[in-house]
Amino acid sequence: MKFTNNNVFDPSKHEIEASKCLAERKKNMPPIILDIRTQDDYKDSHLIGAYSFPAEFLKNNMKQIPPYAQVILYADGNDGETAEHVKLLVDNKFTDVSYVKGGLEALLTTLRESKDEVILSEVPEDQWSGKIEEVLNEKIRPTLAADGGGLQVVKIEKDQVHIHYEGACRGCASAATGTLNFIRNTLSTSLNHDIEVVMA
Numbered sequence: 001m002k003f004t005n006n007n008v009f010d011p012s013k014h015e016i017e018a019s020k021c022l023a024e025r026k027k028n029m030p031p032i033i034l035d036i037r038t039q040d041d042y043k044d045s046h047l048i049g050a051y052s053f054p055a056e057f058l059k060n061n062m063k064q065i066p067p068y069a070q071v072i073l074y075a076d077g078n079d080g081e082t083a084e085h086v087k088l089l090v091d092n093k094f095t096d097v098s099y100v101k102g103g104l105e106a107l108l109t110t111l112r113e114s115k116d117e118v119i120l121s122e123v124p125e126d127q128w129s130g131k132i133e134e135v136l137n138e139k140i141r142p143t144l145a146a147d148g149g150g151l152q153v154v155k156i157e158k159d160q161v162h163i164h165y166e167g168a169c170r171g172c173a174s175a176a177t178g179t180l181n182f183i184r185n186t187l188s189t190s191l192n193h194d195i196e197v198v199m200a
Contacts, residue, residue, distance in 0.1 A: 031070035077103035120193035
């Protein structure tokens, strides 16, 4: 009889396709996506919604990452090296860690080829406000309304959205922090463009 050692790290069990990563970040509770390349590489190009967390800082700064959150890493496409960083997290009791096969290049290629993704920078600027309103109506306003809140758009200037809270959102302690981050992150990942949200 052949026995399997379940304690041996198997990179293939933590590998995901770029399409799965893109789908996961659209969930109501999206994963924490970490770009483990250098900060300069991140500034040059990155997946919208990902956080810069260079690999060299990972070992000594793991406490900044919630251990029970879903975490996805990506790098330059050196999958073996990225898998080693996944192993580091798994060895330190992180329970849901994966990495993107093919790294950033695979993510950006899949993004551009997908019929389900909108890349705002490739849309004529006179259509930007319409695209932003679509996301607000489909993904953001229903969530706020479920808690008795809402928002009114005061104005949209290119990729800057000025909003005014309504209902329960007005005066809510989280309106200036958690709710604002939710709105910004949802707009940015839905449109694959860094959107600035400003409380009017």
